[in-house]
Amino acid sequence: MLKEAVKKKLHEGTVIPAHPLALTKERRLEEAGQRALTRYYIDAGVGGIAVGVHTTQFEIRDPEINLYQQVLSLAIEETKNANIPAGFIKIAGICGPTEQAISEATFSKGIGYDLGLLSMGGLNHLSEEDLLERAEKVADIIPIFGFYLQPAVGGRIFSYEFWERFASIPNVYAIKIAPFDRYCSIDVVRAVCHSPRNEEIALYTGNDDNIINDLLTTFEFPVGNKVVEKKIVGGLLGHWSIWTKRVVETFEEIKTVRDQESIPKKLLTLGQQITDANAAIFDSRNSFKGSIAGINEILARQGLLQGNWCLVDREVLSPGQAEELDRIYTSYPHLHDDEFVKENLSKWLSK
Numbered sequence: 001m002l003k004e005a006v007k008k009k010l011h012e013g014t015v016i017p018a019h020p021l022a023l024t025k026e027r028r029l030e031e032a033g034q035r036a037l038t039r040y041y042i043d044a045g046v047g048g049i050a051v052g053v054h055t056t057q058f059e060i061r062d063p064e065i066n067l068y069q070q071v072l073s074l075a076i077e078e079t080k081n082a083n084i085p086a087g088f089i090k091i092a093g094i095c096g097p098t099e100q101a102i103s104e105a106t107f108s109k110g111i112g113y114d115l116g117l118l119s120m121g122g123l124n125h126l127s128e129e130d131l132l133e134r135a136e137k138v139a140d141i142i143p144i145f146g147f148y149l150q151p152a153v154g155g156r157i158f159s160y161e162f163w164e165r166f167a168s169i170p171n172v173y174a175i176k177i178a179p180f181d182r183y184c185s186i187d188v189v190r191a192v193c194h195s196p197r198n199e200e201i202a203l204y205t206g207n208d209d210n211i212i213n214d215l216l217t218t219f220e221f222p223v224g225n226k227v228v229e230k231k232i233v234g235g236l237l238g239h240w241s242i243w244t245k246r247v248v249e250t251f252e253e254i255k256t257v258r259d260q261e262s263i264p265k266k267l268l269t270l271g272q273q274i275t276d277a278n279a280a281i282f283d284s285r286n287s288f289k290g291s292i293a294g295i296n297e298i299l300a301r302q303g304l305l306q307g308n309w310c311l312v313d314r315e316v317l318s319p320g321q322a323e324e325l326d327r328i329y330t331s332y333p334h335l336h337d338d339e340f341v342k343e344n345l346s347k348w349l350s351k
Contacts, residue, residue, distance in 0.1 A: 009087030013233030014047025018055035048089025121154035146175035163191035178206025212271025245337035280324035
């Protein structure tokens with residue numbers, strides 16, 4: 001069962017960054033930087049963190065790298081050392097075949113994670129029925145945060161019926177909607193609205209290309225003889241792992257206006273600017289090949305990481321991506337939190 005304080009925070013909606021991985025030039029874990037990132041997110045005012053997810057690099061699970069347990073443990077240590085509220089949401093990334101997913105769920109639950117973000121990526125050989133059975137087994141161990149991952153980075157398209165059945169699994173408490181596709185995103189919301197567990201499941205955006213619109217929209221669907229409304233209440237995003245202080249401030253502004261009849265035009269304009277920035281950071285023009293390197297490059301420019309290195313050699317900035325990052329830095333200075341990082345960096349990097 002999910003702790004009540006965590007469940008309350010989850011349904012209120014909050015900012016949850018997908019935690020990156022700090023590496024040395026030799027591609028070994030840089031522990032001081034890893035701890036600094038967690039401290040940065042906590043001080044920025046986030047409501048939770050997600051560790052061991054795509055942004056943390058799935059390769060941490062490879063036997064020759066073997067960083068999964070260490071990276072998840074470091075984040076837990078930092079949350080224990082910090083003055084976080086009881087509802088702070090600790091999410092562990094869980095992926096792979098059923099046996100691996102069960103092992104990761106058991107470890108994560110044992111060290112204090114509240115939910116498992118269950119990826120279906122890399123399992124195209126399994127049917128939807130197989131994946132639902134896998135989800136049920138993992139849900140027996142840890143509360144589940146479902147994850148609709150976009151095909152460009154290893155996900156796949158699921159049927160409406162899949163999400164309808166997924167939403168009916170006891171111990172599923174949230175779904176991250178990240179197919180980068182409006183039709184697929186609506187499938188998830190509609191399926192949850194038709195589920196008897198509708199009020200038990202919180203929806204979070206992972207659509208880094210449409211963040212603001214997702215958070216401002218009230219979805220409506222006829223269900224039986226009534227109309228059911230559902231909001232995407234927060235976000236669990238790789239994009240939110242950078243410039244996070246400004247993200248939290250923007251999210252708080254969104255929460256104050258999203259129930260109003262009229263939405264300030266400036267927020268829609270801001271949404272367009274964020275999408276433009278995300279295109280550069282996530283390297284959309286090159287099928288997202290430089291997405292993790294792009295995140296790491298921003299953090300390196302701020303001093304939070306030593307460099308933009310990733311665990312595999314092919315994960316690098318694409319040709320022209322650095323120039324695109326220069327462009328968005330110049331075009332949208334109001335999006336970054338460089339001053340906040342500069343003021344606190346030495347504290348975060350201290351032992």
